Amino acid sequence: MSIESKLAFLQETKAANAQTKAYQRLQLLFDEGTFVEIDSFTKSGDGRAEAAAGFGSVDGCPVYAFAQNSDVEGGAMSKAQAAKICKVYELAEKTGAPVVGIYDSIGARLNESCEMLAAYGDVMLKANNLSGVVPQIAVIAGPCLGASSMIAAAADVVIMSEDGQFALQTNGEGGDLKEASESGLVHLTAKDDKEAVAKARELITLLPSNNLSGAPITDFADSAAETDGESGASIIAAVMDQDSFIEFQAGFGAGFIAGLAKLGGNTVGVVASEEKTADGKACEKAARLVRFCDAFAIPVITFVNAESFCCIKAACKLTNAYAEATTAKISVITGEAYGAVYMALAGAAAGVDVAYAWPTASISALNPTTAAVMLWSDKLKGSSNPTADRAKLIAEYKDQEACPFKAAGDGFVQDVIEPSETRLKLYAALDMLAGKRVTRLPKKHANNL
Numbered sequence: 001m002s003i004e005s006k007l008a009f010l011q012e013t014k015a016a017n018a019q020t021k022a023y024q025r026l027q028l029l030f031d032e033g034t035f036v037e038i039d040s041f042t043k044s045g046d047g048r049a050e051a052a053a054g055f056g057s058v059d060g061c062p063v064y065a066f067a068q069n070s071d072v073e074g075g076a077m078s079k080a081q082a083a084k085i086c087k088v089y090e091l092a093e094k095t096g097a098p099v100v101g102i103y104d105s106i107g108a109r110l111n112e113s114c115e116m117l118a119a120y121g122d123v124m125l126k127a128n129n130l131s132g133v134v135p136q137i138a139v140i141a142g143p144c145l146g147a148s149s150m151i152a153a154a155a156d157v158v159i160m161s162e163d164g165q166f167a168l169q170t171n172g173e174g175g176d177l178k179e180a181s182e183s184g185l186v187h188l189t190a191k192d193d194k195e196a197v198a199k200a201r202e203l204i205t206l207l208p209s210n211n212l213s214g215a216p217i218t219d220f221a222d223s224a225a226e227t228d229g230e231s232g233a234s235i236i237a238a239v240m241d242q243d244s245f246i247e248f249q250a251g252f253g254a255g256f257i258a259g260l261a262k263l264g265g266n267t268v269g270v271v272a273s274e275e276k277t278a279d280g281k282a283c284e285k286a287a288r289l290v291r292f293c294d295a296f297a298i299p300v301i302t303f304v305n306a307e308s309f310c311c312i313k314a315a316c317k318l319t320n321a322y323a324e325a326t327t328a329k330i331s332v333i334t335g336e337a338y339g340a341v342y343m344a345l346a347g348a349a350a351g352v353d354v355a356y357a358w359p360t361a362s363i364s365a366l367n368p369t370t371a372a373v374m375l376w377s378d379k380l381k382g383s384s385n386p387t388a389d390r391a392k393l394i395a396e397y398k399d400q401e402a403c404p405f406k407a408a409g410d411g412f413v414q415d416v417i418e419p420s421e422t423r424l425k426l427y428a429a430l431d432m433l434a435g436k437r438v439t440r441l442p443k444k445h446a447n448n449l
Helices: 003-018 021-029 079-095 115-130 147-153 177-182 193-206 232-239 280-295 312-324 340-345 368-375 386-400 404-409 419-432
Strands: 051-058 061-068 099-105 136-145 157-161 165-167 188-190 246-248 256-263 266-273 300-306 329-338 354-357 362-364
Touching (some): 003 021, 021 051, 021 099, 021 193, 061 079, 079 115, 099 147, 099 193, 136 147, 157 177, 157 193, 193 256, 232 266, 232 300, 256 419, 266 280, 280 300, 300 340, 329 419, 354 404, 362 404, 368 386
Parallel strands (some): 061 099, 157 188, 266 300, 300 329
Antiparallel strands (some): 051 061, 246 256, 256 266
16 A cells, blocks of 8 residues: 555545544534544454544543444444543543543444453443542433443433433333433433533533542632522522532432532532432432542532431431541531431531531421420420410420520531621631541441442
């Protein structure tokens, strides 16, 4: 082959690759002109490999990425595709850069038989070994079936488009966006692959490149929103930087609202009560966010206004997530915080660094409705109107025993603050905790999840 023929072949190959959806999606992900493809000539059988891979910049941050190529054999996983994806993880490990995977595959190449087990296993091992080391974002742009769904689900953040299908089964049933969202598999949703990739770009600008670097500090604007003091969403909107909150798993676990935001230009994780009783799904969602933030030293701010949990195991998981987290943790009790809720989210069991309370807070070992009757039942003896007197007794207990000023006097919260000064107090606490370091007993991991 002459040099002219080789150059012509090179141009033809580049042109052919550039026409695929996989290549175009990677172009959308990276800053213009920064995408560098790797292993572009990798073969899978007699044709091209079923994925494009490479590196580039996202808002100036180095990022590695791969995109399954549904234009070739439906994007089915092969040994060649697995090798390309593993190369991405290996390079990310060496350089400490985030990984974005764009999934669009009908499953695996069955003609490669048991070799596919090793291929999938190699990718899973690489992804799991990098979990907590560099941020991993999965974009479900089309079908993500079979073992690929397990790899995608292990990512720190999963973004799914309306065209996606996310299922372990490869028979084409189930796994639509609604089902995946309601099961907690998906953190963010998008109307199409372009919006999904755009959301991945936005996330990268919030996150540190790895577990040893800090998150980018950006320009910010104070929020002009007002809060009713009850809704977690309204509190977040009023306290965090304007329009900075990105909610995770909105269709899952309504008892808590959770996600990432900016406070004074700094990235923070936010958990806020939305219902008086937090169910198992809500606890699972909050615990997942806390563990993610802790892995990358992102501070966690918790707004507490709940009376109880309804699932022991899930409450245990949530308590463990807070207790094990060594990142900065700040809690603000805006309403009720009784018993296990206080301990898990704002007390010593959570290892909270700073706990504030609003004047509207109610903090007690038991719900005042129960505590007042149990502890002060003698005051109801001989009452001519027990219903009215019981209500007065409960109100008296809340005012005397469950008030935030008593909790502050006993050292259970560090200060009682006005709602209007919450943003400033949180920013000051974050600044003070910026150099936090914690040494733990040597162990592999806890075993109460």
